[in-house]
Amino acid sequence: MDVLASNQDIIEQSLELAAEVLDDFSGSVYKRYFDLQPDAEDLMSHLDDIVRGKMVAEIVRLIFVENYQKETDYLRFETKTHADSYFVKADMYPDLLTAVVASVKEGAGDIWEASVEQAWQKKQEDLLAALRFHIEAR
Numbered sequence: 640m641d642v643l644a645s646n647q648d649i650i651e652q653s654l655e656l657a658a659e660v661l662d663d664f665s666g667s668v669y670k671r672y673f674d675l676q677p678d679a680e681d682l683m684s685h686l687d688d689i690v691r692g693k694m695v696a697e698i699v700r701l702i703f704v705e706n707y708q709k710e711t712d713y714l715r716f717e718t719k720t721h722a723d724s725y726f727v728k729a730d731m732y733p734d735l736l737t738a739v740v741a742s743v744k745e746g747a748g749d750i751w752e753a754s755v756e757q758a759w760q761k762k763q764e765d766l767l768a769a770l771r772f773h774i775e776a777r
């Protein structure tokens with residue numbers, strides 16, 4: 640990967656490559672996620688692939704966001720709905736992002752190197768911090 644590429648460029652390029660290479664990016668994310676977090680599988684067992692896919696699409700949209708200040712209203716709404724209506728616990732979020740990163744790594748293995756790993760580590764931390772801020776503020 641170009642040493643001058645910004646972290647956000649690295650994130651977007653590797654995510655696009657993984658989505659192209661993997662037959663079923665969303666399926667790969669959920670398989671990994673449910674291995675790490677069996678309780679989440681129980682919570683999501685009634686959902687079809689379309690709803691599951693929409694949730695991954697929304698997570699991908701958030702990954703493309705650089706500044707989570709702009710997502711304050713959305714993150715507040717979604718974390719509240721997830722907690723109050725879907726019974727999602729705060730500690731179910733980190734493994735979901737870990738599953739997303741592992742799926743990107745699987746699909747984008749050809750370009751995976753230290754700079755890509757670091758960019759994803761930072762992205763995961765930033766998005767989790769934004770989610771945690773809203774979960775803890777409730």
Ligand code: HEM
Pocket residue numbers: 679680682683686690693694697698701717721725727728731732735770
């Ligand atoms: C960044 C994190 C997350 C985002 C952006 C997100 C986004 C979404 C969205 C947009 C939907 C609605 C899909 C639709 O009906 O069109 C949804 C539904 C759902 N999400 Fe998430 N989600 C996140 C994390 C989680 C986690 C960690 C869990 C844990 C199990 C979870 C469980 C669910 C469930 C159970 C539903 C379906 C509720 C229902 O309709 O019965 N989500 N999510």
